[in-house]
Amino acid sequence: MRNLILFFRKNYFIFLFLLLEVVSLIFFFRTNNYQNAAMFDWTFAISGVINSTYRDITEYFSLKRTNLILSEENAILQARMPEALYLTDTVVFSRSDSLLQSEYRFINARVISNTTNRRNNFQMINKGALHGIEPHMGVIIGNKIVGQVVGVSRHFSWILSMLHKESKISAKFLKNNQLVSVEWPGGDFRTGIVKEIPKHLLVLPGDTIVTSGNSEVFPNGILIGTIEHLNEKRDENFNTATLTFLTDFNSLGYVEVVVDMFREEKEQLKASFKEL
């Protein structure tokens, strides 16, 4: 017993090192699963305040750009107003409000921390559980993809960016609804990769890729990017293609969090199907 204690005292440096390494790695791999990101609520409070102060200051430098983006979004929304539509037919379709129920609600938020230079990138936004944000909600800017909420505290949330090795978005071609998936291979934040393209499909540069709406995260038809060029794989079952993101991930100002009103219902349906 005494020898054992002596042994530990003699080699305490190595044991302390191993202990701290193991603790760090446990932290790392646990939070990497996004289960317990909100476990450390008080750290959100500190980093949230510092990040938002930083953002308050630097926001002024990008005001011009932010205005431009907002006015573009306004123009798009204006185009959807009934007043902007010209009636080409004499038939009037009347619709009762009780027939329509909105499927998605949007919560606007400000990005207060953002990176694009790592392999695994996150954004922090200034809204949290208090504003109704929950994990697994999608985040978009305008009509373009940003990422997915993974950690929520009372006032802030962490978003798993599209630019993360775990991001695998279910997507489709806008022109023919063919399902594919989109990932980010690292490196340049402007280019991603489209995988699982069926061999027979004619892919042209400039084809638009949008979200498929198959998951509960993003609605159908959120813009992801356009095809740059096709990489044909002779010895595999699917082709891949390089994609240019439509989102400028390096200048995210105000984003919208997508709230799917029917999520619970969809998940219940899926779960009941699994039990069969």
Added chain:
Amino acid sequence: MTNLVVRNSVRFLFLVLFQVLILNHINLGGYTNPYLYIYFILLLPFATPRWMLLILAFILGLSIDFFTNTLGLNAAATVLIAFCRPYVIRAISHEPEEELGIQPSLRIQGFKWFFFYSAILVLIHHVALFYLEIFRLTEFFQTLLRVVVSSVFTLALIFLSELLFYSRRKARR
């Protein structure tokens, strides 16, 4: 003694804020960025107890992690270099540790000593950090490039800080 403690605490705070507020937003060539914060570990006095080296490295790494939502990643890499530090010092010094001076410095130990000392530790840190972050082998060479480029930037910043802030110490010796 108290002077040393105060100076190191101020350096700790300054480096964490500098890393989080400025360096983390630098985006050189698309996917590199310097990690100057480990300069704190490099500059700790030679007489720092070994357990304190590890504990300080752990706290330093965690403080950086809180801001990037990578809890444990920077902590693991920083604790690793704190562990390697005594061995690196012993391997590259000709004289015993007690005669090296108070703390590592470019002016006192000379260019060659300080270069090897910081280059080895920066490289260990960056290799651990980047490969742990990826945690797969398919992007091996792309990650290696990131390690090399980022290490060069970190080293450049360390030498720049040495030249800027520690010119007075030469006169004292």
